Amino acid sequence: MFRHPLKALFYLNLLIVALLVGYKLYLNLTETDFQAVHTDQVEAIHERVKSPDQFSFAVLGNINNSVGIFEEKIIPRLNDSGVNFMVSAGNAVSGGGEDKYRALHGTLSHLDIPYLLTFGQHEYENFGSFRFYEHFGPHFFSVPIANSRLVFLDSTGKTPWKWQLRWLEDLLEGDDVQHTFLFTGHPLMRNGKDNLFVEPEDYLQPEAFREGLMRLIRAHDVAAVFSANLSLYAQEEQHDTLFITTGGAGGLVLNNEASFYHYVRVEVNSDQLNTKLVRIDSAQNPILKRLEGLWFFFYSLFYVGYVNFILLVSVLAIITIKLYTLVFVAKDYYPNYDLDPTPWQDKPLRVAMFTNNYLPFIGGVPISIDRLRRGLEALGNRVLVVAPTYQDQSDDDQAVVRAPSLLAMGKKREFRLANIFLRRLRQQVRAFKPDIIHVHHPFWLGSLGLFLGRRLKVPVVYTYHTRLEHYAHFVPLPGMLFRNLISHALIKRFGNKCDGVIVPTYSTEEYLRMVGVKTPSFVQPTGIEYDRFRAVSAESVERLRRELGIGDEKVLVSVSRLSNEKNIDFMIEALASLRQRTSEAFRFLIIGDGHQRDRLQGLIDDRGLSDEITLVGAVPPDQMPIYYRLGDLFLFASKSETQGMVILEAMAAGLPVVAVRSSGIDDVVRQGYNGFKTPEKIPLWRDQVQHLLEDEALRRELSAHALEFAQDYSVERFAEDVKKIYATLLAAAEKR
Numbered sequence: 001m002f003r004h005p006l007k008a009l010f011y012l013n014l015l016i017v018a019l020l021v022g023y024k025l026y027l028n029l030t031e032t033d034f035q036a037v038h039t040d041q042v043e044a045i046h047e048r049v050k051s052p053d054q055f056s057f058a059v060l061g062n063i064n065n066s067v068g069i070f071e072e073k074i075i076p077r078l079n080d081s082g083v084n085f086m087v088s089a090g091n092a093v094s095g096g097g098e099d100k101y102r103a104l105h106g107t108l109s110h111l112d113i114p115y116l117l118t119f120g121q122h123e124y125e126n127f128g129s130f131r132f133y134e135h136f137g138p139h140f141f142s143v144p145i146a147n148s149r150l151v152f153l154d155s156t157g158k159t160p161w162k163w164q165l166r167w168l169e170d171l172l173e174g175d176d177v178q179h180t181f182l183f184t185g186h187p188l189m190r191n192g193k194d195n196l197f198v199e200p201e202d203y204l205q206p207e208a209f210r211e212g213l214m215r216l217i218r219a220h221d222v223a224a225v226f227s228a229n230l231s232l233y234a235q236e237e238q239h240d241t242l243f244i245t246t247g248g249a250g251g252l253v254l255n256n257e258a259s260f261y262h263y264v265r266v267e268v269n270s271d272q273l274n275t276k277l278v279r280i281d282s283a284q285n286p287i288l289k290r291l292e293g294l295w296f297f298f299y300s301l302f303y304v305g306y307v308n309f310i311l312l313v314s315v316l317a318i319i320t321i322k323l324y325t326l327v328f329v330a331k332d333y334y335p336n337y338d339l340d341p342t343p344w345q346d347k348p349l350r351v352a353m354f355t356n357n358y359l360p361f362i363g364g365v366p367i368s369i370d371r372l373r374r375g376l377e378a379l380g381n382r383v384l385v386v387a388p389t390y391q392d393q394s395d396d397d398q399a400v401v402r403a404p405s406l407l408a409m410g411k412k413r414e415f416r417l418a419n420i421f422l423r424r425l426r427q428q429v430r431a432f433k434p435d436i437i438h439v440h441h442p443f444w445l446g447s448l449g450l451f452l453g454r455r456l457k458v459p460v461v462y463t464y465h466t467r468l469e470h471y472a473h474f475v476p477l478p479g480m481l482f483r484n485l486i487s488h489a490l491i492k493r494f495g496n497k498c499d500g501v502i503v504p505t506y507s508t509e510e511y512l513r514m515v516g517v518k519t520p521s522f523v524q525p526t527g528i529e530y531d532r533f534r535a536v537s538a539e540s541v542e543r544l545r546r547e548l549g550i551g552d553e554k555v556l557v558s559v560s561r562l563s564n565e566k567n568i569d570f571m572i573e574a575l576a577s578l579r580q581r582t583s584e585a586f587r588f589l590i591i592g593d594g595h596q597r598d599r600l601q602g603l604i605d606d607r608g609l610s611d612e613i614t615l616v617g618a619v620p621p622d623q624m625p626i627y628y629r630l631g632d633l634f635l636f637a638s639k640s641e642t643q644g645m646v647i648l649e650a651m652a653a654g655l656p657v658v659a660v661r662s663s664g665i666d667d668v669v670r671q672g673y674n675g676f677k678t679p680e681k682i683p684l685w686r687d688q689v690q691h692l693l694e695d696e697a698l699r700r701e702l703s704a705h706a707l708e709f710a711q712d713y714s715v716e717r718f719a720e721d722v723k724k725i726y727a728t729l730l731a732a733a734e735k736r
Helices: 005-029 037-048 067-081 098-108 129-135 161-173 207-219 289-304 306-327 364-378 423-432 445-456 468-474 479-497 506-515 530-534 538-547 568-579 597-606 621-630 645-652 682-694 696-713 715-735
Strands: 054-060 085-088 115-117 141-145 148-152 179-185 224-227 233-238 241-246 262-269 272-279 350-354 382-388 400-403 405-409 415-418 436-439 460-463 500-503 521-523 554-559 586-591 613-617 633-636 657-660 675-678
Touching: 005 306, 037 085, 037 115, 037 141, 054 067, 054 241, 067 098, 067 262, 098 129, 161 207, 233 272, 241 262, 241 272, 350 364, 350 423, 350 445, 364 382, 364 645, 364 715, 382 415, 382 423, 382 445, 400 423, 423 445, 436 445, 436 715, 445 460, 445 479, 460 479, 460 715, 479 506, 500 506, 500 715, 506 521, 530 621, 530 645, 530 696, 538 621, 554 568, 554 621, 554 645, 554 682, 568 586, 568 597, 568 682, 586 621, 597 613, 621 645, 633 645, 633 682, 645 657, 645 696, 657 682, 675 682, 682 696, 696 715
Parallel strands: 054 085, 085 115, 148 179, 179 224, 224 241, 350 382, 350 436, 382 400, 436 460, 460 500, 500 521, 554 586, 554 633, 586 613, 633 657, 657 675
Antiparallel strands: 054 262, 141 148, 233 241, 262 272, 405 415
């Protein structure tokens, strides 16, 4: 049973459309090319017609790319009939598109006899005239066969009718054949068997063309005139000339006295000419006789252009489903205030977390997950973390399920692609019996978590940690394609599959709404260990100052992975400019490691900043509070953050912040209160750093505000708030 049947139907129709469009592309691009087919067919006809006085051929019209009638029923009859060749009187294709011509060529390949085609109205449609000319030959032409001549005219208006009359008159006046057969596509005259769908333009136009043609037919004793364009059979004789309309080779018929499936057999014997109507029998249900006409209407419609018919139905189904969901499916854009999360808040929960990176890998996401885990466990909940393996990991933690790596990337192999296909992972999660699943990435292990959530029928919540578009340089795809399209589509698709999304700031929530995430969202900043950053002794700070060889200089600190998206080049160039503008001595400590370390060190050396800027490298988490407390000012230029947890940590150590404005910074740094934020312009950013560096009183004021601001972001409060989100989603799941 599908959870969303309309959604399943929508994607089924989307798949059908994709397959049929692919089929059309296949016909157009991969089928064998063919040109001037009539040339080979005429040669084949001459080889088959051995007697100069005797031959036979079949005439039919309105094939319309039919598979069910023409290919499956008429072609076998023609192959067994003994006729020498076949002539289409027009409308062999259902439209002039390239795919129709290629499909027709494939159908005609089932014939054991040669064939010739009349350029009819359908051959002309959809810019098909040049395709007919390329694939088969001229729009009007004549072919001498034994004691007869077959003349094919263009009745569509593509070729000027006056020119055709002049050409035909010259041809007939110099001809001494016994029989002349004319094929016009459009009928010359009306008859008493017109059906419901016949329009005046279905006959030969203009009137002057018809009158001129009738004059030539009478003057030169044309034996027979064949046409199609009407879904019926009609025969009339005027001045010893047969006028035959044949339109039952597979297209639309009504299955009545005039409109039925058929072809005409023509026997030429010396100076005699005989025509015979050959009906194609179709099963007739006597009980449903009154509905037979309607049945054959849809039957013919399906086979006339079955690819386009299914394609049209599927597209209409997609549009209908979309309109139905827009109009009739109720939408509530406000939270459900009737939910009661209390029962789940008051009891221990089992939470399974899925992350693509975790400790001992040092990064914002692993640290955030670890803090949440410890906070939840302190509240009495049980947490199971599913994460990749690392070389220096601790194997004593029974609450962490490690997945072996299929692939390790990065200079220090820090980015790992876990083996999500292990049956053991699924078994361990099932044995844990989670109440809720919390995923921290929108792909790979995150996708496994979403899959297991659906299988175990428990809610899945996703924390949006990372702006993926800033990590295009890590992805083996064209950068612009990933940055501008794939990353946003991935977030939207994954977010809408989850039951809830946690975002650290209001600006990131706005981003999710902009890209189309409709899942309920919860703004919940990541917690920091506020008390640990305050419990640093002055002795520890002085000891570190001596180890780093720092004297009376002001200390600027930044914590960041050494990677492109962190915008460290910007800070180095700004501080190179600052050194020329201030007399204050400073040391800038960049804490963190990454694949760009050697390049950044080279840039520092090139700018002559080796005494001012130090790449400290990775620092153990328990030592980080000392490094923060050593600083006087925190600098940050990354635009890839969703929150900037290191900024809150710096504030907990009493550091004012100067940062580049971005989505994750705007909600944390309050201009002129706990720091400054500027556009990504070196002069503006550098001036704010200089301002705080030189103004001791202002720096102390902003430091006090930073401490006050960070106090609201404790790990304990973070865990309690996330537990409330879990409880809300569990209450919503129970109500569903």
